[in-house]
Amino acid sequence: MTGLLTAGSLLLIVPLLIVGFVWVTYNSLVTLRNRVREAWSDIDVQLKKRYDLLPDLIETARKATAVDEQILTKVTELRSRAMEESAKGVSPEERSKVEGEISSMVRDIKVQVEAYPDIKSHQELVNLMDKVTEIEEKIAYSRRFYNGNVLSFNTKIEVFPNVLIADPLGFKKEKFFEASEGEREDIKVDFKN
Amino acid sequence: MNIYEQISSNKRKTFVIMLGFIIFISSLGYIFGEVWLGQGAGISIMVFALIFSSFAAFFSYFFSDKAVLALAHAKKVNREASPMVYGILENLCIGAGIKKVPDLYLLDDTAINAFATGRDPDHAVVAVTTGAIDRLTKRELEAVLAHELSHIRNYDIRLMTIVVVLVGSVSIMANIMLRSRISGGDKKSVGGWIVLIGFLLALLSPIIAQLIKLAVSRSREYLADASGALLTRDPQGLASALEKIAADTEPLEVANEATAHLYISNPFKKGNKVMFANLFSTHPSVEERIRRLRSM
Numbered sequence: 001m002t003g004l005l006t007a008g009s010l011l012l013i014v015p016l017l018i019v020g021f022v023w024v025t026y027n028s029l030v031t032l033r034n035r036v037r038e039a040w041s042d043i044d045v046q047l048k049k050r051y052d053l054l055p056d057l058i059e060t061a062r063k064a065t066a067v068d069e070q071i072l073t074k075v076t077e078l079r080s081r082a083m084e085e086s087a088k089g090v091s092p093e094e095r096s097k098v099e100g101e102i103s104s105m106v107r108d109i110k111v112q113v114e115a116y117p118d119i120k121s122h123q124e125l126v127n128l129m130d131k132v133t134e135i136e137e138k139i140a141y142s143r144r145f146y147n148g149n150v151l152s153f154n155t156k157i158e159v160f161p162n163v164l165i166a167d168p169l170g171f172k173k174e175k176f177f178e179a180s181e182g183e184r185e186d187i188k189v190d191f192k193n
Numbered sequence: 194m195n196i197y198e199q200i201s202s203n204k205r206k207t208f209v210i211m212l213g214f215i216i217f218i219s220s221l222g223y224i225f226g227e228v229w230l231g232q233g234a235g236i237s238i239m240v241f242a243l244i245f246s247s248f249a250a251f252f253s254y255f256f257s258d259k260a261v262l263a264l265a266h267a268k269k270v271n272r273e274a275s276p277m278v279y280g281i282l283e284n285l286c287i288g289a290g291i292k293k294v295p296d297l298y299l300l301d302d303t304a305i306n307a308f309a310t311g312r313d314p315d316h317a318v319v320a321v322t323t324g325a326i327d328r329l330t331k332r333e334l335e336a337v338l339a340h341e342l343s344h345i346r347n348y349d350i351r352l353m354t355i356v357v358v359l360v361g362s363v364s365i366m367a368n369i370m371l372r373s374r375i376s377g378g379d380k381k382s383v384g385g386w387i388v389l390i391g392f393l394l395a396l397l398s399p400i401i402a403q404l405i406k407l408a409v410s411r412s413r414e415y416l417a418d419a420s421g422a423l424l425t426r427d428p429q430g431l432a433s434a435l436e437k438i439a440a441d442t443e444p445l446e447v448a449n450e451a452t453a454h455l456y457i458s459n460p461f462k463k464g465n466k467v468m469f470a471n472l473f474s475t476h477p478s479v480e481e482r483i484r485r486l487r488s489m
Contacts, residue, residue, distance in 0.1 A: 039290065042287065046287075134280060137280075137284050138283070138284055138287055141284045141285065141287040141288035142287045142288070144288045144424075144426070145287060145288050145289065145290050149290075
């Protein structure tokens with residue numbers, strides 16, 4: 001009689017425990033995934049600000065004939081490609097390639113502007129450059145926040161026992177938004193003093 | 194301890210301190226009522242003290258940040274007034290996922306120091322001295338602000354700020370009582386009670402010290418150093434800022450005993466209130482913090 005009772009209660013308790021586990025895990029995974037998406041939209045906001053600023057920069061640099069025409073054409077082209085991708089909602093991993101190229105082009109422009117301090121409308125160029133640099137910093141920080149969130153989400157779906165139910169419930173690993181090479185060095189400017 | 198444990202521990206400790214304050218003041222009221230007003234008056238004084246201390250605790254939860262800022266003579270600045278500092282703060286908030294950029298306050302003082310206050314990330318303030326802005330590099334300033342943002346994110350600010358006001362008001366009361374006992378001309382007082390109060394007052398100071406230590410354990414500073422460094426990806430930046438602060442011999446004029454533990458580094462320099470600094474040591478030694486940062 002008692003054996004029957006124990007078996008009966010086990011039959012009841014075990015499924016309840018499993019349902020409870022799935023419930024809790026599902027909810028926390030949804031929360032984490034939403035955080036990743038929110039963080040991604042933060043990056044997107046900064047990238048869009050950069051799209052808005054780039055034409056001004058390119059135009060001014062072209063008028064001052066301070067920067068290689070090739071670079072300017074390339075940036076214009078990359079910008080429209082990036083905007084297309086943004087509108088289409090391409091994955092962060094894909095977006096990071098074009099955006100990273102833009103970042104390194106912007107650095108090239110900066111170097112050239114700094115190399116010729118006597119060109120006309122130099123001050124205007126420097127001011128624009130400062131604005132772009134400010135946005136580059138914000139992109140770097142929002143990328144860091146995004147990647148941090150991706151890391152905690154990916155870890156959460158990979159640990160046992162979550163790994164057993166993450167895939168069937170439709171949770172896939174999120175992709176990092178990679179930094180382009182040398183970006184970090186560019187932000188830390190004053191090492192000397 | 195990770196950041197999430199730190200957050201819940203801070204919220205718990207805040208509650209315990211507020212509750213402890215109410216209980217402490219109420220029982221103090223009871224004892225004084227019994228002693229000075231005679232048998233039976235203790236209860237009514239206790240009720241009064243209970244209402245008073247609950248109100249004080251409630252008030253300090255919402256307004257202690259204002260009190261702290263007023264104590265430090267801090268002035269609010271906007272983006273236009275200080276674009277560089279504001280820009281750094283904004284960047285760090287993006288990196289930390291803090292939606293609302295904290296209000297920025299300046300302390301007109303040549304010493305290098307900073308603190309954060311408020312009750313949660315949505316009601317937070319970061320204050321820096323003008324000395325810090327002038328004498329730290331952008332990289333070092335970024336590291337210092339990241340340290341302060343970590344205090345905000347960990348809810349250290351809520352606990353530390355409430356401690357300032359509650360512990361401060363206890364010590365003011367203790368002072369008043371101590372004086373009234375010394376100059377007390379109340380001849381009809383019962384001898385036994387006077388002795389007891391004497392003991393109670395003697396006990397007060399170490400209790401206050403203990404409260405502060407409870408609230409501002411050294412691990413809190415290490416954790417803020419570490420998570421600040423994680424935010425900037427640059428522990429060396431904070432290490433060199435701390436080195437500069439350590440080498441700075443200038444004391445921060447506006448700091449006092451009650452607010453000392455809020456600052457990134459002990460605002461009292463050598464030769465200035467050394468006794469106090471050693472007794473409470475609200476901050477771990479700068480050397481140790483630098484050593485830990487250098488080894489990251």
